[in-house]
Amino acid sequence: MFSSAHLPMSGEFHAFLALVRTTLNLDPLAFVNFGLIVIGLIASLRSAGNIIHSYAEKTCLSTVHVEEDDPLYYNVIRWMNDHVFRHRNFLSVLAQTTNNPDSVNALIQSPLSKLDSDRLISYREVDDKPSIELKPFHGSRLFRFKRTWILFDHATKSPEVTGRFPSVEGKPKLTLQCLSFSLSPITKFLEEVHAYGCKVSVSSTTVYRTRHNSRDIVRWSSVASRPSRDISTIILDKHKKQTILRDVNEYLHPHTRQWYANHGIPYRRGYLFSGPPGTGKTSLASAIAGVFGLDIYVLNLLDPTMTEPQFIRLFSEVPTRCVVLLEDVDAAGLSRCDLVPSQDCTQSKSAAQFTMGAARATPASTSAISLSGLLNAIDGVSSHEGRILIMTTNVLQRLDRALIRPGRVDIHIRFELPSQEELRNLFLSIYSDVSQNTAAPTGKENVQPERLDELARHFSGRLPEGRFSLAEVQGFLLRYKRQPDEACDNVSSWVKEMENN
Numbered sequence: 001m002f003s004s005a006h007l008p009m010s011g012e013f014h015a016f017l018a019l020v021r022t023t024l025n026l027d028p029l030a031f032v033n034f035g036l037i038v039i040g041l042i043a044s045l046r047s048a049g050n051i052i053h054s055y056a057e058k059t060c061l062s063t064v065h066v067e068e069d070d071p072l073y074y075n076v077i078r079w080m081n082d083h084v085f086r087h088r089n090f091l092s093v094l095a096q097t098t099n100n101p102d103s104v105n106a107l108i109q110s111p112l113s114k115l116d117s118d119r120l121i122s123y124r125e126v127d128d129k130p131s132i133e134l135k136p137f138h139g140s141r142l143f144r145f146k147r148t149w150i151l152f153d154h155a156t157k158s159p160e161v162t163g164r165f166p167s168v169e170g171k172p173k174l175t176l177q178c179l180s181f182s183l184s185p186i187t188k189f190l191e192e193v194h195a196y197g198c199k200v201s202v203s204s205t206t207v208y209r210t211r212h213n214s215r216d217i218v219r220w221s222s223v224a225s226r227p228s229r230d231i232s233t234i235i236l237d238k239h240k241k242q243t244i245l246r247d248v249n250e251y252l253h254p255h256t257r258q259w260y261a262n263h264g265i266p267y268r269r270g271y272l273f274s275g276p277p278g279t280g281k282t283s284l285a286s287a288i289a290g291v292f293g294l295d296i297y298v299l300n301l302l303d304p305t306m307t308e309p310q311f312i313r314l315f316s317e318v319p320t321r322c323v324v325l326l327e328d329v330d331a332a333g334l335s336r337c338d339l340v341p342s343q344d345c346t347q348s349k350s351a352a353q354f355t356m357g358a359a360r361a362t363p364a365s366t367s368a369i370s371l372s373g374l375l376n377a378i379d380g381v382s383s384h385e386g387r388i389l390i391m392t393t394n395v396l397q398r399l400d401r402a403l404i405r406p407g408r409v410d411i412h413i414r415f416e417l418p419s420q421e422e423l424r425n426l427f428l429s430i431y432s433d434v435s436q437n438t439a440a441p442t443g444k445e446n447v448q449p450e451r452l453d454e455l456a457r458h459f460s461g462r463l464p465e466g467r468f469s470l471a472e473v474q475g476f477l478l479r480y481k482r483q484p485d486e487a488c489d490n491v492s493s494w495v496k497e498m499e500n501n
């Protein structure tokens, strides 16, 4: 210990100490000694804490790490935000711009929506709240879940931190820890988190696409979560619609899974939607996902950054019940050339071209994925059971028979250019709110349902059958969103204009 008597000191400092001693009646160096004792104590407590922590970690501390590209990662953060962080102020948060439907509703209820739709409005001047969400970014928090204390720790480990702020690009790390000899408290918590995630997104469909994560590994990543498309908005022959809905329903039934297992048949189901562009193939896939409460996993065969092993791995990583959507499979130019030696391939190619007619030649493969790779992904041993595969194509003849044989494609739905009945239904569907008076702006008349029926008949009668896709006709109708009379009056000139193009 130090004592002022033992220390060599300058005259001024000595005088200062003497002054303090006489005025406060205390030895200042006693404070220094006391400070050193406190620091020593803290250091020993910390090292004891570290020893206890590392001992506990080895014996009774259960730890669970959640990977950033697992859906649980977002569900845990959402649960924490909604249940734990909601009432706490944070000084360091992550700002996110959201396109939530609430802001759209707020806009509908604002005075702006009362303005005449002919008036030009600059939305820069709109004084509505920006849809910015502030979320806790980094940090740890001890919280109680069903009588167990759990430590939540969320950090972004940047490879190198430059400047004052941690990089958002770093590798995120999420850990959950609790004092327990088993993992069951955390497992129960994760089950609750999963159930909460399902409840929150019950009426929406989440779309997943592939993305390179912070470690440059291609993983599934949710790109959008939107309200499920209502199946009644899909214009398709009633029989075809019922066929596919019944089939998917039966396939997903728990008894069916057991039946497949009993018969030793891989539990998989595949559908092919073929037809001209803009006839509703993708829309039907998304409506099916909505009806059965499934998420959609979209794989792009033309993605230049994806290799075949990555494609096969991603295919096997989809969850048990989901829709895997492979769009425009014909565009990838996959053919038997990948499967057979070159001489046979030339023969089979020319045979294929013969059957299709000279007009459409099989294109050279433009995909990094070969036909054998795709077949492997669809029904190889690692392919996931329980999923629904939906492939769409504009040109059925371009598909190799191996790809669409039963077992890979169980039901084929052909989409045609619309009949007059379908055009009439599209008209009625677009103007359904005009007749129900739900969204009519000021100054616009309502149309009685009988009048709308009459207009729909006139409209479809003026359009040639099997000439335009529903997407094209929908594009025309969108010019007259709330004026069915004007759409009806102008459709003939639109047809002429389209035919001259």
Ligand SMILES: Nc1ncnc2c1ncn2[C@@H]1O[C@H](COP(=O)(O)OP(=O)(O)OP(=O)(O)O)[C@@H](O)[C@H]1O
Binding pocket: 233, 234, 235, 236, 275, 276, 277, 278, 279, 280, 281, 282, 283, 284, 392, 393, 394, 470, 471, 472, 474
């Ligand atoms: N049968 C349909 N029923 C309802 N809407 C349709 C239908 N066909 C097309 N549409 C509308 O047209 C647009 C394009 O439809 P969609 O993307 O489903 O067509 P697609 O057949 O998948 O086209 P592509 O072959 O080019 O991918 C969507 O906005 C959709 O609402």
